Amino acid sequence: MLQPLDGYSLFNIARGIAPRVIMFLPRNVDINQLADLSSSVHPPWALEVEKNFLNGKLKAITAYFSASSL
Template sequence: MALLSCLLLCILKAFIYAYSYLSIFRSKHVTAVDIDEKKIDYAHHNAAIYGVDDHIDFIKGDFFSLAPKLKADTVFLSPPWGGPDYGKVETYDIKTMLKPRDGYFLFNTAKKIASRLVMFLPRNVDINQLAELCLSAHPPWAVEVEKNHLNGKLKAITAYFNAPAVDNESA
């Protein structure tokens, strides 16, 4: 299979889901990957409603199998949280609760694809683990955490990860 890449700004969206956030990338090219054909169909339908389907390539496949062939400017990850039980624990542990692979594996896979990652996570995620992800990279990455509220209630956390800038003059 040929290397999947975009020449301009390209966003790779893994784990798309029917309620996908694909429409927020309206002016960008998006490659959306999910293993579930139904989720792709729903996301394609939603993208058509929002008028962004011409900016999106939908790929049915396993993100982890495709990852070595993917390149993008940004990877947006919205992994399965494990169903409604995630809200029953005080702290959501990305090492043990993210499935089918843990958050560290997901981060390390995605950072080989892009220098910017976005992870959409449960509201009770352990923020210290997000910092650990950054420190596990060499050199360490930066992270900015956004709390997503709806009607005054915390609904989710979005973590924005960035690789350190490369100094081309000293290279």
């Protein structure tokens, strides 16, 4: 069956398939780690972070990664 993978491995697999990657993450994710992840590839990918609120409370974070050439 499928083995658990860390976010870095999943990101690298997904970027090999598509020019854009979207990750739906828990609210306590470190935004600086997302920035490090987007800059860890050559050339660095663009990153946009969206905070998802429900009834005024932060519930999740969505990270949008895209190849810089797009």
